[in-house]
Amino acid sequence: MTDKFAPAAKILKDHNYDSSKLIPILQKVQDEYKYLPEDIMRFIANELDISPAKVFGVATFFAHFAITPKGKHIIKVCNGTACHVKGSSFVINTVKDKLKLKDGQDTTEDMMFTLECVSCLGACGLAPVMVMDDVVHGQITPAKAVEIIDEVIASEAKNAD
Template sequence: MNQTLHQRVRWAAWIAAAAVAVCVLLLTISYAAARLQAPRDEKTVAELKRKVREDASFAPRIEAEHKRITAALQQRRKRDDVIAIVLLLAASLFVAAAKWLAACGGRRQLPMDRLVQLKAAPRQGPALTLPAAPGGAEEPHQAFVERIVEQHGRSREAAIPILQAIQAHYRYLPDEALKLVCELTEITPAQIAGSSSFYSQFRRSPRGRHVVRVCHGTACHVAGARLITDELRRRLEIPGGADTDAQRLFTVDEVACVGCCSLAPVIMVDGQTVGKLTPTGACDALDGIRSPSPA
């Protein structure tokens, strides 16, 4: 359902953008037409005035001409007002939709097609191998999924608590765990896709053992947050489009103001705030917690 919502918002953004373009075009045409028409009207009135001086019977025609020009002007203003209102509404809708899509776009979308295929095709062969849970949980992974399903139920209403439990255990939602959930419950791949992409608490990609949040609030942005993020990503060799290094040691997130603007630029490493940083200083701050072993 939320996937449908995503598509609808995308369509709304496109329609709003098209409406903005049409309104701007109409206003431009209206303005250009008025600029072209004004000299013609002035010329007509001047001509009539000249004729009135020679023949008084032309006086009513001047009055009629003035009325026509005034009526045309008022009509154009009304039309432009309506277009301007539509333009404002469309622009507001576009900005709102674009913000929503941008917020959703930061999270990797669920490969729904793949999950649907998995749901359709019963699993055969050896048991699934789930990624290791952080913290070295001793419980077998399949047993973990079965346990949380038993705990929260098999109905569709249990989707969010189950996803939350998986997220809390693995710090992201592994495809293999989601497949097991689909097999063991009435929850559908589409429902999982919708929930996991709609709620920002869910991640579809693995998280590093340490989470580095780089503040990109206004104060930190002005103080060089972008340089810090870029340097961290470069030093940690995080590829473009990803937020976690290959060893799953560090995840670098860009976040809004964390409330320590006087220390800008600020990063938070596993919840600890470090401020007044340079790009090099930010990398040095990670050196103390670097570990050669992967998560």
């Protein structure tokens, strides 16, 4: 077993190789790897003696699981009805432009930011809503979204010094 699989092996051992604990196992694995790598999911399936399809099915069914790498900072913009009516599409397009995201791309090449468009953030009264690193920003404008991203970029640069 390579070092890459060691954390997953420990998580499986901590859960007594119990396939009924697949969701908590995947949660811990995602905490460790920051997403669910395909080879790790296959390893889990093999170790739990279940089909890879079952593991992939769970990983793709629940929205909180990620099967692709995510950036250090997660930006969620609501595109539900209330937010859409209040202009969230302009915020989304501005964030995509700011982060230089191409069509189909949701994470920046430097793995600093991931943009997620979500159906509801549960804050319709604050529409449009953006959440960045679990901080809710209500009545967000395209300009304010860029300002928030710029603050994070500046903070990252300062911390790198």
